[in-house]
Amino acid sequence: xxxxxxxxxxxxxxxxxxxxxxxxxxxxxxxxxxxxxxxxxxxxxxxxxxxxxxxxxxxxxxxxxxxxxxxxxxxxxxxxxxxxxxxxxxxxxxxxxxxxxxxxxxxxxxxxx
Amino acid sequence: xxxxxxxxxxxxxxxxxxxxxxxxxxxxxxxxxxxxxxxxxxxxxxxxxxxxxxxxxxxxxxxxxxxxxxxxxxxxxxxxxxxxxxxxxxxxxxxxxxxxxxxxxxxxxxxxxx
Numbered sequence: 001x002x003x004x005x006x007x008x009x010x011x012x013x014x015x016x017x018x019x020x021x022x023x024x025x026x027x028x029x030x031x032x033x034x035x036x037x038x039x040x041x042x043x044x045x046x047x048x049x050x051x052x053x054x055x056x057x058x059x060x061x062x063x064x065x066x067x068x069x070x071x072x073x074x075x076x077x078x079x080x081x082x083x084x085x086x087x088x089x090x091x092x093x094x095x096x097x098x099x100x101x102x103x104x105x106x107x108x109x110x111x112x113x
Numbered sequence: 114x115x116x117x118x119x120x121x122x123x124x125x126x127x128x129x130x131x132x133x134x135x136x137x138x139x140x141x142x143x144x145x146x147x148x149x150x151x152x153x154x155x156x157x158x159x160x161x162x163x164x165x166x167x168x169x170x171x172x173x174x175x176x177x178x179x180x181x182x183x184x185x186x187x188x189x190x191x192x193x194x195x196x197x198x199x200x201x202x203x204x205x206x207x208x209x210x211x212x213x214x215x216x217x218x219x220x221x222x223x224x225x226x227x
Contacts, residue, residue: 031213033214041219042201042217042218042219042220043157043201043217045214048213048214050213058214090156090157099144099145099162099164099205100145101145101147101149101159101162101203101215102147102157102159102203102215103159104156104157104158105156106155106156107155107156
């Protein structure tokens, strides 16, 4: 079955450490997205990519980095520059064209210890 | 800044009642509208999409769109406790090259009481 796989489900980060969240899709979708969700807040866009080897900053890109070397993969690195990284991270993908919604992965819950 | 507004709730309805969830949006040129359901601790799941004015029905769910009023709603008939979740409204803006990203509301928490 096609879908989006995020791993790990839970991740613990020590102060000053970089961590990478994995996102893989086999839906043949062109566009991929990373969102952050905090309790009581909506989804905030971190980065998005419409094609391989190209990506754009979203609303809260500071302290994060991404790569898009393959159509299927869009990993997110949370760097030590991100001062408040504890959150629920969601990866999504979408077919190109304005009429399609996102398909979300199951999410990664990141906690700073 | 394109905006999507939802009442944060919580909206509480008794089992078997109709739950009505509302959403307004600011970009008049928007063309595509989506409703997502998100259970606590889980990721959002697409439950309805609508593109034309009027109603679209799928089982117990009905999406309603009024582009003139910039208003989209979701009705849940015969509400069940399993419908208790946060419902997110999402809109595809259609201006300024931003149509690659959906704009989400903050969601409405629905509680269905047995």
